[in-house]
Amino acid sequence: MLSRTADHLFWIARYMERAETAARLLDVGARISLLPSAGAGFRSEWDSILQASGTAEGFARKYDDPVQRNIESYLFFDRDNPSSIASCITAARENGRIVRTALTSQVWDALNTAFQELRGLERLPRSQLEMSRLTDWTMRHTAMVRGAIDATQLRNDGYDFLNLGYLLERADSTARLMDVKYYVLLPQVDYVGTGLDTYQWSTLLRAMSAHRAFHWAYGGELTAAKIVHFLVLNRQCPRALLTAIAGVSDHLERLAVFYGSANATQTRAQAMVDELQALSIDAVFDEGLHNFLTRFIADVADLGGLIHECYLSGDVR
Amino acid sequence: MFHADQVRPPYARLADWTQQMPDELRCLKQAEAEAFFRRIGITFAVYGEGGDPDRLIPFDMFPRVFTQAEWRKLERGVKQRARALNAFLVDIYGRGEIVRAGKIPAALVYRNAAYEKAAAGIVPPRGVYSHIVGIDIVRTGPDTFYVLEDNCRTPSGVSYMLENREIMMRLFPGLFRENRIEPIDSYSTLLRRTLASVAPEKCTSSDPVVVLLTPGHFNSAYYEHSFLADLMGIELVEGADLFVEGPFVWMRTTEGPKKVDVIYRRLDDAFIDPLCFRPDSMLGVPGLMDVYRSGGVAIASAPGAGVADDKAVYTYVPGMIRFYLGEEPVLQNVPTWQCAKSDDLRYVLDNLAELVVKEVHGSGGYGMLVGPKASRDQLASFAERLRADPGKYIAQPTLALSTTPTFVDQGIAPRHVDLRPFCLVGERIELVPGGLTRVALTEGSLVVNSSQGGGVKDTWVLAE
Numbered sequence: 001m002l003s004r005t006a007d008h009l010f011w012i013a014r015y016m017e018r019a020e021t022a023a024r025l026l027d028v029g030a031r032i033s034l035l036p037s038a039g040a041g042f043r044s045e046w047d048s049i050l051q052a053s054g055t056a057e058g059f060a061r062k063y064d065d066p067v068q069r070n071i072e073s074y075l076f077f078d079r080d081n082p083s084s085i086a087s088c089i090t091a092a093r094e095n096g097r098i099v100r101t102a103l104t105s106q107v108w109d110a111l112n113t114a115f116q117e118l119r120g121l122e123r124l125p126r127s128q129l130e131m132s133r134l135t136d137w138t139m140r141h142t143a144m145v146r147g148a149i150d151a152t153q154l155r156n157d158g159y160d161f162l163n164l165g166y167l168l169e170r171a172d173s174t175a176r177l178m179d180v181k182y183y184v185l186l187p188q189v190d191y192v193g194t195g196l197d198t199y200q201w202s203t204l205l206r207a208m209s210a211h212r213a214f215h216w217a218y219g220g221e222l223t224a225a226k227i228v229h230f231l232v233l234n235r236q237c238p239r240a241l242l243t244a245i246a247g248v249s250d251h252l253e254r255l256a257v258f259y260g261s262a263n264a265t266q267t268r269a270q271a272m273v274d275e276l277q278a279l280s281i282d283a284v285f286d287e288g289l290h291n292f293l294t295r296f297i298a299d300v301a302d303l304g305g306l307i308h309e310c311y312l313s314g315d316v317r
Numbered sequence: 318m319f320h321a322d323q324v325r326p327p328y329a330r331l332a333d334w335t336q337q338m339p340d341e342l343r344c345l346k347q348a349e350a351e352a353f354f355r356r357i358g359i360t361f362a363v364y365g366e367g368g369d370p371d372r373l374i375p376f377d378m379f380p381r382v383f384t385q386a387e388w389r390k391l392e393r394g395v396k397q398r399a400r401a402l403n404a405f406l407v408d409i410y411g412r413g414e415i416v417r418a419g420k421i422p423a424a425l426v427y428r429n430a431a432y433e434k435a436a437a438g439i440v441p442p443r444g445v446y447s448h449i450v451g452i453d454i455v456r457t458g459p460d461t462f463y464v465l466e467d468n469c470r471t472p473s474g475v476s477y478m479l480e481n482r483e484i485m486m487r488l489f490p491g492l493f494r495e496n497r498i499e500p501i502d503s504y505s506t507l508l509r510r511t512l513a514s515v516a517p518e519k520c521t522s523s524d525p526v527v528v529l530l531t532p533g534h535f536n537s538a539y540y541e542h543s544f545l546a547d548l549m550g551i552e553l554v555e556g557a558d559l560f561v562e563g564p565f566v567w568m569r570t571t572e573g574p575k576k577v578d579v580i581y582r583r584l585d586d587a588f589i590d591p592l593c594f595r596p597d598s599m600l601g602v603p604g605l606m607d608v609y610r611s612g613g614v615a616i617a618s619a620p621g622a623g624v625a626d627d628k629a630v631y632t633y634v635p636g637m638i639r640f641y642l643g644e645e646p647v648l649q650n651v652p653t654w655q656c657a658k659s660d661d662l663r664y665v666l667d668n669l670a671e672l673v674v675k676e677v678h679g680s681g682g683y684g685m686l687v688g689p690k691a692s693r694d695q696l697a698s699f700a701e702r703l704r705a706d707p708g709k710y711i712a713q714p715t716l717a718l719s720t721t722p723t724f725v726d727q728g729i730a731p732r733h734v735d736l737r738p739f740c741l742v743g744e745r746i747e748l749v750p751g752g753l754t755r756v757a758l759t760e761g762s763l764v765v766n767s768s769q770g771g772g773v774k775d776t777w778v779l780a781e
Contacts, residue, residue, distance in 0.1 A: 003569045004558050097358060098534045101547040105357070112358055157571060259572050314558065314569030 001102070003314035006161045008099040010312060012111070013149075013165025015092035016142050019085045021173035022075050023138035025049050026131060028180060028207040032200060033068060046071045052180040055083055072131050076138075077122065085138050089118050092145075104152040107145065114141035157258055160251040164307060167251070171244035171300050175293045177207060178231055201227050208239050228289065229281045241296060242276045248303070249273050255311070263310045268303055327382040327779055328722075330495055335379070335722070335729060343378075343724065346488050350376050353484050359476065359540050374477065375772035380485060380492075381721045381734060381754040388499075388778040391454065391462060391738065392748050394647030397638060399450040399740040402469055402625045404641035406446035410436050410621060420640050421633045429624050430678060433586060435593050435606055436621035442515040443744060447625060448581075448617040449508070450740045451475075454648065456719040463651045463716060465735065467634065469626040470618055471583045474753040474773075475739050476541035479504060479548075481775040482751070497780040499750035504739070505548035511743035512549075516578045518612040519564065525578035528552045528568065530559070532584050532600050542583050556584075561604030564613045579615045580605075586620050628677045628711050629655055652714060656707040665712040666703060669696050672712040673763070674703070687763060689715055718763060721774070723756055733757045735765050736776065750778035 029049040047066045050056040055074065058081055063070045078084045082091075093115035100108055121129065121137070146166070153159045181204055201222050205211040210230070217236055218226050232241045249269035256262035284292050309315075324332045354373050383391070408415050409426050416423045426432060451472025453465040482501055486493055509527065516525035531542040533555050546553035558568050559577065567574035582589060588598040593606035608614045624630060632653045635646040654661035654672075665672060674686040686699045703710055720731035738752035754774040755765035765771040 001571050002552055002554060002558050003571050004555065005552075006571045094534070097539075098543075099553075100358070100540075100543040101553050108358070109356055112356060116355065161571075255571075311571045 001157050001161075003312055005099050005102050006157070007308075007312040008095040009102060009158050009161040010165040010307075012092045012095045012099075013162045014169040015088040015095065016111075016145050017166050017169035017173065018083060019088035019092070019138055020142040021169070021177070022053065022083060022085045022088065023135040023142075024173075024177060024207040025053050025180070026072060026075055026135050028177065028203055029068070029071065030131060031203040031206065048180050049075070052176045053083060054176070055081055072134075073126070076131075076134055085134075086118060086122065089114050089138075089141070102158050104148070104154075106148040106152045110141070110145040110148040114145065117141070157255060160255050160258070161311070163251045164248060167244045167247040168300060168304050168307075170239060171241055171248070172297055174208070174231060174239045174241055174244065175297050175300070177204060178228070179290060179293050180204070181289075198222050205230075210237060210239065213237065225281050225285070228284060232284065233276065233279065233281070242273070245269065245272050245276060245300075252307075265303070265306050265310050268306055272299060272303065327384050330492075331380070331382070331722075334489075334492060346378060347724070350378065350484050350488060353487065354480070357480070359480055359544075375758060376481065376484065377723050377732075377756055377758070377772050377774045378485070378488065379722050379724055379729065380775040380777050381736075382777045382779065384779055385781045388750055390460075390647060391736075392750075394462065394464075395450075395452050395454075395738050395740050395748055396746050397642065397644060397647055398452055398464065398467065398634065399447070399742050399746060401634065401638040401641050402450060402467060403445055403447055403742055405637045406469075406619075406622055406625050407440060407444050408641070409624065410439060410446075415637065415640055418640065420636050421630070425627075425629055425633075426624065429627055429630070431586075431621075431623035431627055433621035433624075435610075436619065439610060439619070439621075441619040442517055442615050445515055445617075445742050446619040446622040448511055448515065448742050449475075450742060451737050452648075452740065454736045454738070455716060455734075456736075457716050458719075462648050464631075464634070464648050465651060466628060466631060467626040468737075469622045470585065472737065472739065473538045473541055473583075474737055474755075475504065476544045477773045478739070478751055478753045478776065480544075481753075481773055485775040496777065499778040499780050501749045501751040504749045505545065507741050507747045507749065508545070509549040509551065511741040511745075511747065512579050512581050512617055514744035515615050515617060517615045520578040520615075522578070526576060527579040527581060528554045528559075528577050530554055530556070530580050530582040530584055530589075530602075532588070536583075538583065551581075556588075556598075556600045556602050559602045559605075561602060561608055564608060564611060566602065566605060566608050566614045577614060579617065581617045586623060589616070589620065628653075628675060629657070632711075651716065654712040656703060656710040656712060661712075662703070662707045665710075666700055669700055669703075671715060673715055674699065674710050674712045676709055677711055678709075685764075687715070690762075715763065721754070721756065723758070723772075723774075725758070725760075730760070732760070733763050733765065734774070751776045 026049070029046050033046060046068055047056070049071065050059050050066060053075070059066065059071070059074050062080065063074065074081050074084065076085045079087055081087060093111045096103055096108055096111040117137070121134070149162055153162065181200060201224060202211065205214050205227065208231070214227065214230055217230060217234065230237050230240065234240050235243050235246065237243060249266070249272070252266045252269050256266050351373060354376060359373070405415065413426070415421055416426055447469035449472060451468035451474070453468070454462050455465055456462050478501065512527045513525050527549070528551055529542055529546040531539060531553055533539070536542070543553050552568065554568055559566055560569070562574070566577045566580070568577050584600055587595045589601040590603060590605040591598045591601055592603045605614070606620065609616050609620070632650065632655065635650050638644055638646045654665050656662045656665055665674065670688045670691070672688045674688070676684045686695065688696070691699070718733040718735070721734045722729045723732040734754050734756045736752050736754050738748060741747040754776045756772045756774055757763060757765045758770060758772045
């Protein structure tokens with residue numbers, strides 16, 4: 001397949017997953033803000049959302065206060081924010097339009113419907129739009145695109161590039177969502193184990209649609225160790241870091257078989273899987289959750305760069 | 318549709334169909350059609366107009382109908398013209414017999430802006446320069462068809478021909494059961510076969526690699542490019558996806574370079590190779606012309622094909638048909654005055670209010686004057702432009718164009734239409750029974766271009 005086509009497919013998936021992450025972040029923010037503020041740490045819970053999504057700088061350039069309404073606008077509608085849901089869905093659809101020939105009509109339909117409805121939402125007055133409705137809307141459409149891909153796309157290399165986009169972005173986004181917790185609490189170690197702490201952790205689980213799943217898998221009380229285990233190492237959890245990276249590795253292996261030759265990407269992905277599998281939760285906390293996540297996010301970015309170099313750039317010889 | 322106030326037989330069933338269709342149903346179906354077009358993303362961006370980049374071309378549900386006998390004549394005429402135009406192109410880039418014979422002025426050919434010196438001496442595979450010939454035809458009477466212009470470069474609109482049929486079959490399956498309508502869906506197979514049949518000498522594979530070269534997704538016809546590539550199952554490439562190395566053109570794939578044999582380009586000559594033509598073009602492939610010249614790749618349409626659809630060369634097409642084929646033209650040319658000639662210019666200036674004046678190199682209905690519709694001031698200022706640069710213009714009489722019933726706000730009303738069939742020229746000459754019917758939606762208007770608010774219709778050829 002054309003390298004450029006593979007690149008567009010990869011980015012359709014990344015943008016859709018990124019839109020979903022933005023919606024999940026908005027959900028986390030809305031729930032956390034319903035509780036009395038932890039006081040210290042970052043200025044507010046909402047600020048932590050911006051920090052975690054990497055959009056704090058762009059936001060500060062445009063708005064003074066991280067008040068809920070501004071943040072909601074910035075994360076959902078703002079075209080100046082390249083990670084806003086509107087920007088992501090538009091970019092995903094534009095990438096899709098460019099490679100229409102590599103998508104089934106159902107996938108295109110799902111992408112295009114999301115875009116057309118988005119334009120409808122943008123025309124409505126903001127006062128008519130509740131944030132919960134918008135995040136539900138986003139997750140519904142990202143799920144429809146995802147479902148159309150799974151149900152209809154040919155299982156060829158294009159399918160692998162779509163999945164690589166999804167899984168890399170997901171690994172990145174789970175790590176970032178977990179990092180929100182760090183930003184909210186830092187540096188109040190006193191809160192660990194308090195009701196507030198538990199509430200925040202459970203909100204995180206909710207945002208990943210994993211609240212019930214967690215209870216099925218672990219039962220009993222929410223503890224930081226259990227939750228981190230669930231979100232980092234438990235391959236039953238679809239958003240766990242290990243699940244995502246193992247998925248990346250699987251799809252790279254499929255490509256190596258399909259093309260009859262492997263390259264540096266397979267080795268690197270396998271190394272990341274091995275490292276995670278050998279990891280214990282104690283080791284994560286010893287390193288410090290935030291440090292671990294920062295390192296992980298950098299590794300994911302490196303792997304993404306390598307995939308670009310080896311498959312998507314068109315400079316392969 | 319009407320002849321002497323009687324419904325013409327091919328439209329008889331349609332008359333019943335519309336009478337039985339209540340307004341609410343019509344609105345419902347129209348909305349359904351629009352939703353369909355928007356969903357599949359068949360939209361049209363007009364250059365330089367701004368506004369909605371996802372604008373739809375209005376679709377009129379009332380089909381245009383040809384009988385088998387009418388179509389047979391059109392088919393003969395279109396194929397004849399496509400053959401003659403290709404013979405002309407091979408000739409003028411070769412020995413130039415038609416010029417030597419004095420049938421067309423040398424300056425008009427060799428000094429034409431569309432004449433590519435870089436193509437001189439090249440005979441493309443199977444002697445075909447223009448592989449897809451779009452011929453714009455209007456009808457002025459029961460048996461009178463005129464050719465308005467030829468399009469030998471990269472005529473667009475065929476996606477509308479195919480999608481209009483698709484939506485009609487979806488909206489009104491009953492109509493297709495009651496009327497025996499010739500199918501057109503073989504077009505993409507025929508197009509691919511045509512392109513594969515002109516693979517270059519150096520291609521030894523029995524299954525040549527064909528690609529469609531697009532200027533990119535900002536182009537107003539991008540939908541059509543991706544639609545056609547998809548139907549044919551070929552890669553849709555941009556210039557940056559291709560590169561020249563050694564005697565061949567290659568595309569960049571996830572598995573490394575892959576050789577390309579035939580390029581169906583939807584890009585003007587000027588942009589295809591910055592080393593040969595416009596050095597500032599970012600859209601093309603540096604070195605492409607060298608590979609083409611040495612038989613490493615075929616380009617459809619071949620560079621230089623544009624000279625045959627020049628509006629001044631148009632006048633000589635009936636002469637070409639007689640010269641190369643020894644046949645009488647089946648389809649007539651519209652009488653045309655060449656403003657470059659002083660006698661013609663005088664006539665045009667004297668009769669400006671009755672004439673349609675077009676730029677020789679213009680397209681899309683831009684920069685033209687429709688005399689009978691123009692104000693006095695417009696006529697005066699146009700006359701000035703004519704005098705300043707007469708060689709830039711040709712003029713034609715305003716024809717009494719045929720009309721086809723069309724759904725308008727008030728019900729059904731006659732609107733002017735034209736027809737663009739798409740003739741394929743490769744190892745064989747093929748024409749699917751249909752074409753793109755464009756309709757001028759404004760009452761009385763003669764301009765059908767989509768950039769000027771025209772719409773489109775499904776075009777039926779009835780089986781015997």
